[in-house]
Amino acid sequence: xxxxxxxxFQGKVEGEALVTKxxxxxxxGVDPDTGIVVEKxxxxxxxxxxxxxxxxxxxxxxxxxxxxxxxxxxxxxxxxALILQECEAIVAVGCIIGEIPCVDQIDTTKITTGSTLTVDxxxxxxxxx
Amino acid sequence: MELTPEEQEMAEGKYGKATQKAMEIxxxxxxxxxxxxxxxxxxxxxxxxSYANLNEPGLExxxxxxxxxxxxxxxxxxxxxxxxxxxxxxxxxEEFAKNQQRxxxxxxxxxxxxxxxxxxxxxxxxxxxxxxxxxxxxxxxCYANSVLGARTNREGGPSALxxxxxxxxxxxxxxxxxxxxxEIKVVVKPKVEGTFQFGALGKVLGxxxxxxxxxxxxxxxxxxxxxxxxxxSYATYGGVALFHMEGITPDRVEAIPSETTEVTEEDMKKxxxxxxxxxxxxxxxxxxxxxxxxxxxxxxxxxxxxKVNPKKETWIxxxxxxxxxxxxxxxxxxxxxxxxxxxADTCCVVAPIKGRFHGLASDSAKMCYxxxxxxxxxxxxxxxxxxxxxxxx
Numbered sequence: 170x171x172x173x174x175x176x177x178f179q180g181k182v183e184g185e186a187l188v189t190k191x192x193x194x195x196x197x198g199v200d201p202d203t204g205i206v207v208e209k210x211x212x213x214x215x216x217x218x219x220x221x222x223x224x225x226x227x228x229x230x231x232x233x234x235x236x237x238x239x240x241x242x243x244x245x246x247x248x249x250a251l252i253l254q255e256c257e258a259i260v261a262v263g264c265i266i267g268e269i270p271c272v273d274q275i276d277t278t279k280i281t282t283g284s285t286l287t288v289d290x291x292x293x294x295x296x297x298x
Numbered sequence: 299m300e301l302t303p304e305e306q307e308m309a310e311g312k313y314g315k316a317t318q319k320a321m322e323i324x325x326x327x328x329x330x331x332x333x334x335x336x337x338x339x340x341x342x343x344x345x346x347x348s349y350a351n352l353n354e355p356g357l358e359x360x361x362x363x364x365x366x367x368x369x370x371x372x373x374x375x376x377x378x379x380x381x382x383x384x385x386x387x388x389x390x391x392e393e394f395a396k397n398q399q400r401x402x403x404x405x406x407x408x409x410x411x412x413x414x415x416x417x418x419x420x421x422x423x424x425x426x427x428x429x430x431x432x433x434x435x436x437x438x439x440c441y442a443n444s445v446l447g448a449r450t451n452r453e454g455g456p457s458a459l460x461x462x463x464x465x466x467x468x469x470x471x472x473x474x475x476x477x478x479x480x481e482i483k484v485v486v487k488p489k490v491e492g493t494f495q496f497g498a499l500g501k502v503l504g505x506x507x508x509x510x511x512x513x514x515x516x517x518x519x520x521x522x523x524x525x526x527x528x529x530x531s532y533a534t535y536g537g538v539a540l541f542h543m544e545g546i547t548p549d550r551v552e553a554i555p556s557e558t559t560e561v562t563e564e565d566m567k568k569x570x571x572x573x574x575x576x577x578x579x580x581x582x583x584x585x586x587x588x589x590x591x592x593x594x595x596x597x598x599x600x601x602x603x604x605k606v607n608p609k610k611e612t613w614i615x616x617x618x619x620x621x622x623x624x625x626x627x628x629x630x631x632x633x634x635x636x637x638x639x640x641x642a643d644t645c646c647v648v649a650p651i652k653g654r655f656h657g658l659a660s661d662s663a664k665m666c667y668x669x670x671x672x673x674x675x676x677x678x679x680x681x682x683x684x685x686x687x688x689x690x691x
Contacts, residue, residue: 174483177326206473232434233351239392240355258327262456265323266359273330 170297172275174175186297187221188282189213194216194230195237195263210229214287222286223268224277225250228260238263250288252277252295299328299468300335308464316367316408320460327457328468337430337469341372342462343418344410344432346455348379348648349397357397360404366584369409370465374423374434374680377588377615377645378402378414388613388641394650410462414643417526417588419446427548430473431495432461436537436665437530437587443540444446445525447548449473452539472540480542482507483555486516488563493527494681496520497663500528502561503533505527505569513554514543516561526587531663570679573666577676582606582638582689583646583669584682585615586662591623594640597686598629603635606689611637611655615645638689647668659688 171190200209204219241247256273270290287296311318425448434453451471621642658675666677
């Protein structure tokens, strides 16, 4: 299945999807030292986003989140790519400065955790399976 | 977005790497939010200054930008993680202090004025009605849009820095007149007085209305200090960047919304009760947002000739220029002779004090939010006078 959205930051990667229906707050919601989601009650609480293709509806919370995304990218704890329903400023800026491939305007409900994704973020294309 | 020839060259890297990165950030944001063009801005205020939030990678990014980046408009900074001169007084570690200085140096190298304050409008970064700016401190964004009638979105640290390096911002959101009109009318029934009550009102409205733009009635008068406390709280609890207050804020309102909500005495009591935990106080924080000169004078006169309880740490946070005048007026001596401390350049939200204290008293609803969430303290919201009594007790 081929899904087409909008490029936020370019890059080509292939990897395993980690999908959530909850928004993600990177500042306070994810531990940058471990890559583990720590927000209480979050669908991904306790799970690591490191080296995953993270699929989620949108970013939320403090704008410091951009620096958290950047920090994880630099220390090797970051996700391989981010796929969103609707990207907002915190995630967009984090991906641009951290140079993480990112695509939005994707129907994220069509992707399930564990499936293999091939992402060409520059073209805005996500291939499932 | 449509770019001018100069903007196109900036995006292609002809003006250096930092300018190119800045353009990449701003064009992407412009595309996401449907901006058609860039507009000139007159000032910038950058958040993300504390090393506690930036960490080493954030600092490295700033240092990289500082290699060839220079700001094109007047730009000031948000509070740092410590008093840049008297950090030892606040028991900040050598290592943190060294790293915090590197952050401030990186900004300074780009031509940023390193006045570290969340109330830039009190210290020379003062836009007037209708001016376009790019600010990031949430309470200052709310104050600038609402009280001053300037136009800004809620920028993050990197997008504010980018706007400073380009001297422009993409035209979307609160820069456009049509996005600034009120959506709901608020009738405030009880009398609201003092920074802590205005903070409580900000919590009531933020919790209830979120980002909906409100038209607030029932506040006959409000001081600068009360408004800055209200803005800080409303932005913290509701993510709000703009409100209108009848008779106080300058934006032209085309129509008062028919949808109405009431704030009662009960609502105010509940908000204050929500921020009053049963706890022993060992930390008192005043000056969130940064204390004005009038506030410092008031606090100094209350503390003059008295001693605060040495088991309780008392911080009054403010901007460096205010402290310098307070030094001249003798306010600093009156405060510090009592055992309380003036902490300039910093604030209790961004200083590395997590776990250092147990129970926090403050007149700021914003401080209570971050004191409890980020720093894991139990909190008590009370008036300035009650905070001072608590410190002396």
